Amino acid sequence: MSEAVFQDGIERLLTKAAEEVLETMFFTSVFGSADSSGAGLESHLLAKLSFKGSPPGVFWVSVPQETARLVAVNFLGLEHENELADSQVRSVIGELANVICGTVLSRLESNAVFELDAPEFVNNAESFPYPGAISRSLELESGTLTIFLATDCLS
Protein backbone atom coordinates (compact mmCIF):
# COMPACT_ATOMS: atom_id res chain seq x y z
CA MET A 1 0.00 0.00 0.00
CA SER A 2 1.40 3.40 -0.94
CA GLU A 3 1.95 6.06 1.70
CA ALA A 4 -0.64 8.30 0.05
CA VAL A 5 -3.31 5.60 0.17
CA PHE A 6 -2.45 4.84 3.80
CA GLN A 7 -2.65 8.50 4.77
CA ASP A 8 -5.95 8.89 2.95
CA GLY A 9 -7.32 5.90 4.84
CA ILE A 10 -6.27 7.39 8.18
CA GLU A 11 -7.81 10.74 7.29
CA ARG A 12 -11.13 9.08 6.44
CA LEU A 13 -11.03 7.10 9.68
CA LEU A 14 -10.33 10.26 11.70
CA THR A 15 -13.21 12.08 10.03
CA LYS A 16 -15.70 9.25 10.41
CA ALA A 17 -14.77 8.61 14.05
CA ALA A 18 -14.97 12.27 15.01
CA GLU A 19 -18.32 12.76 13.25
CA GLU A 20 -19.79 9.70 14.92
CA VAL A 21 -18.55 10.67 18.38
CA LEU A 22 -19.71 14.28 18.11
CA GLU A 23 -23.15 13.42 16.80
CA THR A 24 -23.82 10.30 18.91
CA MET A 25 -22.38 11.20 22.30
CA PHE A 26 -21.85 14.92 22.26
CA PHE A 27 -25.15 15.78 20.54
CA THR A 28 -23.26 18.16 18.26
CA SER A 29 -24.01 18.33 14.55
CA VAL A 30 -21.16 18.21 12.04
CA PHE A 31 -21.58 20.15 8.80
CA GLY A 32 -18.74 18.61 6.82
CA SER A 33 -15.01 19.06 6.54
CA ALA A 34 -13.35 22.43 6.95
CA ASP A 35 -10.08 24.00 5.99
CA SER A 36 -7.36 22.89 8.41
CA SER A 37 -5.00 25.76 7.77
CA GLY A 38 -4.29 26.11 11.46
CA ALA A 39 -5.24 29.76 11.50
CA GLY A 40 -6.30 31.10 14.88
CA LEU A 41 -4.89 28.20 16.90
CA GLU A 42 -3.41 30.61 19.43
CA SER A 43 -6.88 31.27 20.83
CA HIS A 44 -7.94 27.63 20.89
CA LEU A 45 -8.31 25.08 23.65
CA LEU A 46 -5.78 22.35 22.84
CA ALA A 47 -6.17 18.92 24.46
CA LYS A 48 -3.27 16.51 24.08
CA LEU A 49 -3.59 12.81 24.74
CA SER A 50 -0.64 10.41 24.59
CA PHE A 51 -1.17 6.72 24.10
CA LYS A 52 0.99 3.67 24.61
CA GLY A 53 0.72 0.68 22.36
CA SER A 54 1.89 -0.68 19.09
CA PRO A 55 2.56 1.91 17.80
CA PRO A 56 2.55 4.62 20.48
CA GLY A 57 1.56 8.16 19.57
CA VAL A 58 -0.16 11.39 20.39
CA PHE A 59 -3.63 12.73 19.64
CA TRP A 60 -4.82 16.34 19.83
CA VAL A 61 -8.13 18.12 19.70
CA SER A 62 -8.03 21.82 18.93
CA VAL A 63 -11.19 23.87 19.29
CA PRO A 64 -12.06 27.57 19.72
CA GLN A 65 -13.03 28.45 23.28
CA GLU A 66 -16.60 29.35 22.36
CA THR A 67 -17.09 26.16 20.35
CA ALA A 68 -15.74 24.14 23.28
CA ARG A 69 -18.31 25.75 25.59
CA LEU A 70 -21.18 24.87 23.29
CA VAL A 71 -19.97 21.27 22.90
CA ALA A 72 -19.80 21.07 26.71
CA VAL A 73 -23.33 22.44 27.07
CA ASN A 74 -24.60 19.79 24.64
CA PHE A 75 -22.72 16.96 26.36
CA LEU A 76 -23.83 17.91 29.86
CA GLY A 77 -27.37 18.75 28.81
CA LEU A 78 -27.35 22.20 30.41
CA GLU A 79 -30.04 24.76 29.71
CA HIS A 80 -27.70 27.75 29.51
CA GLU A 81 -24.04 28.29 28.79
CA ASN A 82 -23.70 30.49 31.87
CA GLU A 83 -24.23 27.39 34.05
CA LEU A 84 -20.89 26.10 32.80
CA ALA A 85 -17.59 26.35 34.70
CA ASP A 86 -14.27 26.50 32.81
CA SER A 87 -13.22 23.29 34.54
CA GLN A 88 -16.28 21.54 33.14
CA VAL A 89 -15.40 22.68 29.60
CA ARG A 90 -11.91 21.19 29.92
CA SER A 91 -13.31 18.00 31.40
CA VAL A 92 -15.71 17.58 28.47
CA ILE A 93 -13.14 18.38 25.77
CA GLY A 94 -10.77 15.96 27.50
CA GLU A 95 -13.47 13.30 27.23
CA LEU A 96 -14.00 14.19 23.59
CA ALA A 97 -10.30 13.63 22.89
CA ASN A 98 -10.42 10.38 24.86
CA VAL A 99 -13.41 8.95 23.00
CA ILE A 100 -12.33 10.00 19.48
CA CYS A 101 -8.81 8.70 20.02
CA GLY A 102 -10.05 5.40 21.48
CA THR A 103 -12.49 4.97 18.60
CA VAL A 104 -9.78 5.59 15.99
CA LEU A 105 -7.27 3.22 17.60
CA SER A 106 -9.90 0.48 18.05
CA ARG A 107 -10.83 0.67 14.38
CA LEU A 108 -7.26 0.85 13.11
CA GLU A 109 -6.59 -2.62 14.43
CA SER A 110 -9.23 -4.81 16.08
CA ASN A 111 -6.65 -6.70 18.10
CA ALA A 112 -4.60 -3.66 19.01
CA VAL A 113 -3.31 -3.22 22.52
CA PHE A 114 -3.30 0.39 23.59
CA GLU A 115 -3.54 2.46 26.73
CA LEU A 116 -4.64 6.07 26.74
CA ASP A 117 -3.05 8.50 29.16
CA ALA A 118 -5.18 11.17 30.80
CA PRO A 119 -5.68 14.14 28.48
CA GLU A 120 -3.81 17.34 29.27
CA PHE A 121 -4.24 20.89 28.05
CA VAL A 122 -1.23 22.54 26.46
CA ASN A 123 -0.26 25.89 25.02
CA ASN A 124 0.01 26.12 21.27
CA ALA A 125 3.60 27.25 21.68
CA GLU A 126 4.67 23.83 22.97
CA SER A 127 5.95 21.51 20.20
CA PHE A 128 3.04 22.08 17.88
CA PRO A 129 2.32 21.25 15.11
CA TYR A 130 3.89 17.81 15.54
CA PRO A 131 6.00 16.67 12.57
CA GLY A 132 4.17 14.05 10.53
CA ALA A 133 0.81 14.47 12.24
CA ILE A 134 -2.29 13.80 10.15
CA SER A 135 -5.09 16.27 10.74
CA ARG A 136 -8.74 16.74 9.86
CA SER A 137 -10.99 19.70 10.54
CA LEU A 138 -14.74 19.56 10.96
CA GLU A 139 -17.24 22.39 10.71
CA LEU A 140 -19.54 22.54 13.72
CA GLU A 141 -22.43 24.91 14.26
CA SER A 142 -20.29 27.27 16.28
CA GLY A 143 -16.84 26.89 14.78
CA THR A 144 -14.19 24.48 13.52
CA LEU A 145 -12.82 21.54 15.48
CA THR A 146 -9.50 20.05 14.37
CA ILE A 147 -8.06 16.69 15.34
CA PHE A 148 -4.45 15.55 14.88
CA LEU A 149 -2.96 12.08 15.09
CA ALA A 150 0.75 11.32 15.20
CA THR A 151 2.23 7.86 15.62
CA ASP A 152 5.61 6.33 14.93
CA CYS A 153 4.29 4.67 11.79
CA LEU A 154 3.07 7.99 10.38
CA SER A 155 6.30 9.95 10.79
Next chain:
Amino acid sequence: MAYRVLIVDDSPAMRSFIRRVMQISGFEFERCLEAGDGAEALSMLESEWVDVILTDINMPHMNGEQFVRRLEEDDCMRSIPVLVVSTDGTERRIHQMLSLGAKGYVSKPFTPQTLRGELERLLRTSYV
Protein backbone atom coordinates in the same frame (compact mmCIF):
# COMPACT_ATOMS: atom_id res chain seq x y z
CA MET B 1 -39.55 -2.24 37.52
CA ALA B 2 -37.10 0.49 38.52
CA TYR B 3 -33.53 -0.53 39.15
CA ARG B 4 -30.62 0.53 41.34
CA VAL B 5 -27.55 1.32 39.25
CA LEU B 6 -23.90 1.90 40.09
CA ILE B 7 -21.75 3.88 37.61
CA VAL B 8 -17.99 3.47 38.03
CA ASP B 9 -15.86 5.97 36.06
CA ASP B 10 -13.07 8.36 37.06
CA SER B 11 -14.61 11.16 34.98
CA PRO B 12 -17.42 13.08 36.70
CA ALA B 13 -18.48 14.38 33.28
CA MET B 14 -18.81 10.85 31.92
CA ARG B 15 -20.73 9.64 34.97
CA SER B 16 -23.12 12.55 34.54
CA PHE B 17 -23.44 11.77 30.84
CA ILE B 18 -24.24 8.09 31.42
CA ARG B 19 -26.88 9.00 33.98
CA ARG B 20 -28.39 11.47 31.54
CA VAL B 21 -28.32 8.98 28.67
CA MET B 22 -30.12 6.39 30.80
CA GLN B 23 -32.84 8.98 31.46
CA ILE B 24 -33.06 9.96 27.78
CA SER B 25 -33.36 6.31 26.76
CA GLY B 26 -36.30 5.75 29.10
CA PHE B 27 -34.48 3.17 31.18
CA GLU B 28 -36.18 3.14 34.59
CA PHE B 29 -33.90 3.46 37.57
CA GLU B 30 -34.89 4.43 41.10
CA ARG B 31 -31.39 5.19 42.30
CA CYS B 32 -28.06 5.89 40.62
CA LEU B 33 -24.89 5.59 42.69
CA GLU B 34 -21.50 6.79 41.45
CA ALA B 35 -17.92 5.81 42.19
CA GLY B 36 -14.65 7.19 40.84
CA ASP B 37 -12.80 3.87 40.64
CA GLY B 38 -13.08 0.20 41.46
CA ALA B 39 -11.90 0.57 45.05
CA GLU B 40 -14.51 3.19 45.83
CA ALA B 41 -17.16 1.04 44.15
CA LEU B 42 -16.27 -2.02 46.25
CA SER B 43 -16.43 0.04 49.40
CA MET B 44 -19.86 1.31 48.39
CA LEU B 45 -21.10 -2.21 47.62
CA GLU B 46 -20.33 -3.35 51.16
CA SER B 47 -23.31 -1.36 52.36
CA GLU B 48 -25.46 -0.75 49.28
CA TRP B 49 -27.10 -3.24 46.95
CA VAL B 50 -27.43 -2.50 43.27
CA ASP B 51 -29.06 -4.38 40.42
CA VAL B 52 -26.43 -3.58 37.78
CA ILE B 53 -22.96 -2.03 37.55
CA LEU B 54 -21.63 0.03 34.64
CA THR B 55 -17.88 0.34 34.70
CA ASP B 56 -15.10 1.99 32.72
CA ILE B 57 -11.78 0.17 32.37
CA ASN B 58 -9.07 2.81 32.57
CA MET B 59 -9.31 4.20 36.12
CA PRO B 60 -6.80 5.02 38.88
CA HIS B 61 -6.32 3.06 42.11
CA MET B 62 -8.31 0.05 40.86
CA ASN B 63 -9.06 -0.25 37.16
CA GLY B 64 -12.03 -1.97 35.57
CA GLU B 65 -10.22 -5.23 34.99
CA GLN B 66 -9.15 -5.48 38.66
CA PHE B 67 -12.62 -4.44 39.78
CA VAL B 68 -14.40 -7.17 37.81
CA ARG B 69 -11.92 -9.78 39.11
CA ARG B 70 -12.64 -8.68 42.69
CA LEU B 71 -16.38 -8.84 42.15
CA GLU B 72 -16.06 -12.40 40.88
CA GLU B 73 -14.21 -13.38 44.06
CA ASP B 74 -17.15 -12.37 46.26
CA ASP B 75 -20.03 -14.83 46.62
CA CYS B 76 -22.65 -12.06 46.78
CA MET B 77 -21.20 -9.41 44.49
CA ARG B 78 -20.53 -11.82 41.64
CA SER B 79 -24.28 -12.09 41.06
CA ILE B 80 -24.52 -8.40 40.13
CA PRO B 81 -24.29 -8.12 36.34
CA VAL B 82 -21.50 -5.85 35.09
CA LEU B 83 -21.71 -3.83 31.88
CA VAL B 84 -18.38 -2.47 30.68
CA VAL B 85 -18.56 0.97 29.03
CA SER B 86 -15.25 1.83 27.38
CA THR B 87 -13.48 3.66 24.57
CA ASP B 88 -11.51 0.49 23.91
CA GLY B 89 -13.62 -1.31 21.35
CA THR B 90 -11.03 -3.86 20.26
CA GLU B 91 -12.07 -7.50 20.06
CA ARG B 92 -9.17 -8.38 22.30
CA ARG B 93 -10.37 -6.16 25.14
CA ILE B 94 -14.03 -7.14 24.77
CA HIS B 95 -13.12 -10.81 24.94
CA GLN B 96 -10.86 -10.20 27.93
CA MET B 97 -13.49 -8.40 30.01
CA LEU B 98 -16.22 -10.91 29.19
CA SER B 99 -13.84 -13.73 30.12
CA LEU B 100 -13.21 -12.10 33.48
CA GLY B 101 -16.92 -12.05 34.28
CA ALA B 102 -18.46 -8.95 32.75
CA LYS B 103 -21.85 -9.78 31.23
CA GLY B 104 -21.93 -7.06 28.59
CA TYR B 105 -19.78 -4.51 26.79
CA VAL B 106 -20.67 -1.17 25.21
CA SER B 107 -18.03 0.65 23.20
CA LYS B 108 -18.00 4.43 23.02
CA PRO B 109 -19.53 6.14 21.14
CA PHE B 110 -22.92 4.66 21.91
CA THR B 111 -26.52 5.75 21.48
CA PRO B 112 -29.05 5.93 24.33
CA GLN B 113 -30.92 3.03 22.70
CA THR B 114 -27.81 0.85 22.65
CA LEU B 115 -27.13 1.47 26.33
CA ARG B 116 -30.71 0.77 27.32
CA GLY B 117 -30.82 -2.38 25.20
CA GLU B 118 -27.71 -3.78 26.86
CA LEU B 119 -28.88 -2.86 30.36
CA GLU B 120 -32.24 -4.56 29.82
CA ARG B 121 -30.59 -7.63 28.34
CA LEU B 122 -28.30 -7.99 31.36
CA LEU B 123 -31.12 -7.46 33.84
CA ARG B 124 -33.46 -9.84 32.01
CA THR B 125 -30.78 -12.52 32.10
CA SER B 126 -29.83 -11.98 35.73
CA TYR B 127 -33.40 -12.43 36.95
CA VAL B 128 -34.03 -15.66 35.02
